Amino acid sequence: MAVYTDVSDEEMAGFVADYGIGDLVSAKGIAEGVENSNYLIRTTGRDGTGDTFILTLYEKRVRPEDLPFFIGLMNHLSTKGIPCPQVVAMPDGTALRELCGRPAAVTTFLEGMWTRRIRKEHCGQVGAALADFHKAGADFPMTRKNALSVDGWRPLFEMSEDRAHEVHPDMAPMIRDELAFLEESWPTDLPVGVCHADMFPDNVFFIGDRLSGLIDFYFACTDFLAYDLSICLNAWCFERDRSFNVTKARAMLSNYRDNRSVTEAELGALPILARGSALRFLLTRLYDWLNCPPGALVRPHDPMEYFEKLRFHQGVTGLGAYGLGAYGVDGA
Amino acid sequence: MAVYTDVSDEEMAGFVADYGIGDLVSAKGIAEGVENSNYLIRTTGRDGTGDTFILTLYEKRVRPEDLPFFIGLMNHLSTKGIPCPQVVAMPDGTALRELCGRPAAVTTFLEGMWTRRIRKEHCGQVGAALADFHKAGADFPMTRKNALSVDGWRPLFEMSEDRAHEVHPDMAPMIRDELAFLEESWPTDLPVGVCHADMFPDNVFFIGDRLSGLIDFYFACTDFLAYDLSICLNAWCFERDRSFNVTKARAMLSNYRDNRSVTEAELGALPILARGSALRFLLTRLYDWLNCPPGALVRPHDPMEYFEKLRFHQGVTGLGAYGLGAYGVDGA
Structure with a gap:
């Protein structure tokens, strides 16, 4: 608020x-x-x-x-x-x-409301809308570096490292290992463009079941388009119990690919990109959690949500986990 | 918020x-x-x-x-x-x-906005609107006791008494004396009706300079109508430096009286009613101030504002202080 x-x-x-x-x-x-x-x-x-x-x-x-x-x-x-x-x-x-x-x-003013109960149909429309967004941004002439991509994560972690154990005993070592892995393996040559970079459910409006609006462009930046897609996978395709809903992911990815052609390299990078975007939100939430004044009316998001999402992606061994078959063929 | x-x-x-x-x-x-x-x-x-x-x-x-x-x-x-x-x-x-x-x-939905910079014209319209409100409520068949009138003040004070000195060293003794005085002297036979009981600037809307709406009826109750008027005097007629603006008071009272005839007894009781309503808001603000969680986003109102308003009314020796002459004749 x-x-x-x-x-x-x-x-x-x-x-x-x-x-x-x-x-x-x-x-x-x-x-x-x-x-x-x-x-x-x-x-x-x-x-x-x-x-x-x-x-x-x-x-x-x-x-x-x-x-x-x-x-x-x-x-x-x-x-x-x-x-x-x-x-x-x-x-x-x-x-x-x-x-x-x-x-x-x-x-x-955009009419519509964000949805609290996410269904497969919402995820599908988000996938399509994100692809349209990426295509429409292709000839936008300005650029903005993503301050919350791989280069920004370590300095962000260092601000929380000493107290990360207050949230979970494995938090600091897990992030340390993950950072080392991602800094070593982060892709360098994927298609780049304008990303929304924060397309969470509260930034997408629906009227009834129809997507009616996208808001909050204040994290938008120039980065790998597939990284933006991985943010949406994290934000939309996990259930409240933190299980990954592969049906929702398939709907999102399939509709995205219907509207924008995705390269093999982008598909292959999805698991690492999803690890990166999970870490990015874990780090900001961890910081906000540790630095929230006691008694504040706005309770920060629980960093454990993204701790567990990151763990999920760490265990992914192939695109089947996201509802895609080998070589990007729909795994349905 | x-x-x-x-x-x-x-x-x-x-x-x-x-x-x-x-x-x-x-x-x-x-x-x-x-x-x-x-x-x-x-x-x-x-x-x-x-x-x-x-x-x-x-x-x-x-x-x-x-x-x-x-x-x-x-x-x-x-x-x-x-x-x-x-x-x-x-x-x-x-x-x-x-x-x-x-x-x-x-x-x-009522259009309009509440005004941050109160002028005489606003006060005049509030006086007129309060009188209309009181007249329109005359045949409303339900009643509701005012839990925040004289009977309610002592129990409320007792919840803050031990820590009142944290706000001002004179706070507790001053309230104690005032309570004794008001409990002894509070009027008993003034005209009674439906009061808004919270007609503060943020509950009155204007479009341009025209009063367009009254909101927030959740303190409304059955009490002395002139007590409601005294709440408005306290809420609207002091400046930010806590000086009393007699021109604003005169505009409010004069317009109120144009729309509803006020008895001599009501006019004579105004100073004590104003002391009571100042104490009422002092007590709730004092409680909220002492019980606000550290770091809360909503900073409670400063109780000193009503401490000083109460002091003002304690010093009032005649209706001239509110812009009225003896016997309720406009003192202009």
């Missing part, structure tokens, strides 16, 4: 008035997202019939120099038909502004 | 479908209010053009047995033209339901 910056009614009304999207008639801070302050705002609309937007104030975990990438990407993808927020520009073309001392932007 | 209960998309969609207000298309937890979980929901609407509502889950600080009073009151006032949320009933007439194990209700 997050509204870190309290914007006065007068400041917000003045800010919104500059866009030509009608007068502000309400603003509610949204209790979602942990990085930024978000307000759902309603205006009288360009034509007086009312309209809804999201106003985001970028808080300190977002680097201001990355914002042109994120904003440019949303507008690029939106133009290409990807169902994502579009950044609203003022009549002079300015989209990135400042409010209450923070960078701020207004985006269109 | 508050969403204490996380409702799944499926449960919420099923819940909303029962009302005949269209299909659920989005739901955002709102980061406002400290008592309940609130979601701003959008539906396709009765006629397919879209509609907006608030879904409230009543958390443990609201007693379920009080809900019929609150819901009945909102509907009563709404019918009388008071700009407050209306509780939406299902086709069978049921308005109070259960969701995720909590009592829950859907209300209409």
Whole structure:
């Protein structure tokens, strides 16, 4: 839950008035997202019939120099038909502004809700949407290094290493071994492009059973496309009891491949990429868990979830584990 | 900021479908209010053009047995033209339901925003709206005892007494003396009716400069109407530096009296009622301050604000202090 910056009614009304999207008639801070302050705002609309937007104030975990990438990407993808927020520009073309001392932007509102009970059909649509996202991003001209890829993991681990045993006695040695393995074996020559890099269930909206929107582009970066796919496998295809649901994985991978052709090298790298993405989320969750103030209202995610997901991928001996046969043929 | 209960998309969609207000298309937890979980929901609407509502889950600080009073009151006032949320009933007439194990209700959405920078014009409109509220409530048939009136203050104080010195060395003795005085002198025969009892700036919406809505009826109760007015004096007429703005008070009281005739006894009791309402908020804030978990994201209100407001009213020697002359004639 997050509204870190309290914007006065007068400041917000003045800010919104500059866009030509009608007068502000309400603003509610949204209790979602942990990085930024978000307000759902309603205006009288360009034509007086009312309209809804999201106003985001970028808080300190977002680097201001990355914002042109994120904003440019949303507008690029939106133009290409990807169902994502579009950044609203003022009549002079300015989209990135400042409010209450923070960078701020207004985006269109996407209808839909994220799903708490993930079914195979959701996973299939996520696979297809991720492929569309990757294709639509192919001619996006900007790049952004992924600070949370293999180079970033060891420094991140070092911030938690001394206290990792508080979570699990095997945590530190397991991560140490895994880091050594991944740094040695991480692929170098897979297809690269714009990745969402955080396409978790709470960032994908559905209306009924139909995928209606993708949100939260603030981890987007330039990296291996198949790494992004491995993030989705981790985020969508495990059950609550932390067992891996191969049917969901097959639906996701199959639909992804229907929309974007995947190379043999990418398929072959999936197990190691999935280990890497599991480690990436394990490390950030471990850090947040160890550094959460006692009594905080927002309970951090349990790092053990990704500890166990990582263990699963470590045990994978072939693509059959993900529902694919040898050489990428569907293993169904 | 508050969403204490996380409702799944499926449960919420099923819940909303029962009302005949269209299909659920989005739901955002709102980061406002400290008592309940609130979601701003959008539906396709009765006629397919879209509609907006608030879904409230009543958390443990609201007693379920009080809900019929609150819901009945909102509907009563709404019918009388008071700009407050209306509780939406299902086709069978049921308005109070259960969701995720909590009592829950859907209300209409009020446009407008609460104002952070209070001007005289706001105070005047609040006075008028409070009088209208009191008149509209006159024939509301239900009653609810005010648990936070004079009988409730001593038990509340006793929960904080031992640690009150942590906030200010004079806190405990000052409250002890004030309690003795108020218990001895509290009026007994003033006009009684339905009070909002929490009409603070964040519960009053404006669109531009026009008062557009009153929300949060979950402290409403049956008590002296002039006590409710004294709560508004405390909530609206002090400046940030804790000085009392007599011009704002005059605007509030004058507009209140234009809309509801106030007895001499009520006017004469205003100073003591204002002491009582200042003590009431001092006591709850003191308790919340002393019992806030370290590191909590929501910082409780500073009890010193109401300590100083109480001191102000203790020094009042006549109605001139509130902008009124002797015998309630405007002192302007």
